[in-house]
Amino acid sequence: MTFSTKGVFLLIERRDVERMAALAHLHLKESDIQQITLELDSILEAVQALNLVVTDGVEPMNHAVPLENRMREDTEGRNFPVETATANGPHVVQGYFRVPRILEEE
């Protein structure tokens, strides 16, 4: 269990922050982890205020406007040429995005 500078129990701990960083593919500097943990904790503490609102049986709102699927005819359209679509690629070889090895060798 981690305690804040105020000596109170934290809602989020260092290992949570490390786990989130791993999930989000972010590397945090050792010196930043403590500060970020405290900042995220204070934000989470503030949002606890929502627990005061009774929401039993209330539908969660996913979007600002009621949405329906928009269907269209399955017709041929215009697309970017490959050169345009890949023009911003950091490493493009013959129209393909080149990335470092993903699979381990057998």
Add this chain to the structure above:
Amino acid sequence: MELHTMTAGELASMLEKGEISSVDAVKSCLDHIAARDQAVGAFLTVLAEQALQAAEQSDTRRREGRALSLWDGVPIAIKDNLALQGVRNTCGSKMLEHYIAPYDAHVVTKLKQAGMPILGKTNMDEFAMGSSTEFSALQVTRNPWDVERVPGGSSGGSAACVAAGEAPWALGSDTGGSVREPASFCGLVGIKPTYGRVSRYGLVAFASSLDQVGTFSRTVSDGAALLSAIAGSDAKDSTSIPDAGPDYASAVRRGVQGLRVGVLDGWEQDTVLPSVAASMQEATAALKRAGAEVTTVSLNLLDKAIETYYLIAMAEASSNLARYDGVRYGLRVDGTDAADMFRRTRSEGFGQEVKRRILLGTYVLSAGYYDAYYKKAQQVRTLIRSQFAQMFNDVDVLLTPTTAATAFRFGEKQDPLQMYQTDYYTVPANLAGLPAMSLPFGRCEAGLPIGLQLTAGALQEPVMLQAAGVLEQVEQDRRGSYGAV
């Protein structure tokens, strides 16, 4: 009169009469950018050559009687998260510093179809996450009213360039107040339309259920005109509303006879600057004099809107920003394997505030916390929308301050929560998908502009423009000037 201090409406009228050319108007803006922007820092990219070329084409069209719109030849600036083909679209981030947009955003296509030369792309908080533009990874933007102060954010560059006379009007984006708050800090009219009124195609996503393109202008009429120019359905945005919308411009001079204006019960107890409170009182009195009925309304979930907003916005941001992996575009930092490359790219490419939001968004969407945080916020969002819907049975438009205080100094808000609190009055409209606008009304003791906010029911932009038109008249009668410094 110098062209760069004119409103878009005045420029359009002079262009129509042949008193000036579009090249004159664009040159005047470019000269002013050259003279002023070193100090203000509004633009990340200035498109001098392209804007002049577009102006020449506009002048030819006007000479041949083929003007594309009333606004043909009136220059404009756009926020650097709106794609403009062939031009970099940085979002104020190192991640996209060298990214060149391969297509035009829907709103950019609309501007081009109306014949407006685009002057350049403006600075912003990284990925629109911020309320001061201090989180831009690329540049500092200063408030033209006082360069020691922030212009507001996240569309700080768009606000600053219009206030500095570098452009007659501009586009920004508003996820939780990113048009209205900088408009308020810079003494401008800023409009966030109803969610879906304007297509988001080509607007780089931050929080998709909240993002909306909005306008900056020196007058309400210019704002209404620019909204008309960009509104309308778009097959490429499945959330865009099929109908193009009413005539916004005519609403501005319609008056407020019989209009029901709501003010929040007990707003005087809110911690607003005394001068902001005085502006509220004056505005209420002015609307009454003009024939509006002013009544007190209550929205008791308003003080939960910030918490609701930040949970939802961070969750959506963490999901939207997962696309920046160094594979197809943007920054890549090489690593030992793909996972290492993702991690290095994202760690170097994103700034601190963006990382904070991604981490918290990941947390509230993760197993075990989803219901407690994310779902809870979505439920409160439903209740906030219902409260607004109920309130709009009794009133046509809600009047509040845009921000509790005027523009703050650089570095003044170090604590993230303190910065988020700046958006107290602005986030509710995004949560409920409602149209809202800020307009300048009064000044604080330090001489900085105060912004008041009008919020209307869904698709009711004209009603809010009616009230804004009346308040603007009062403000112009006592000041005799527009929002340019």
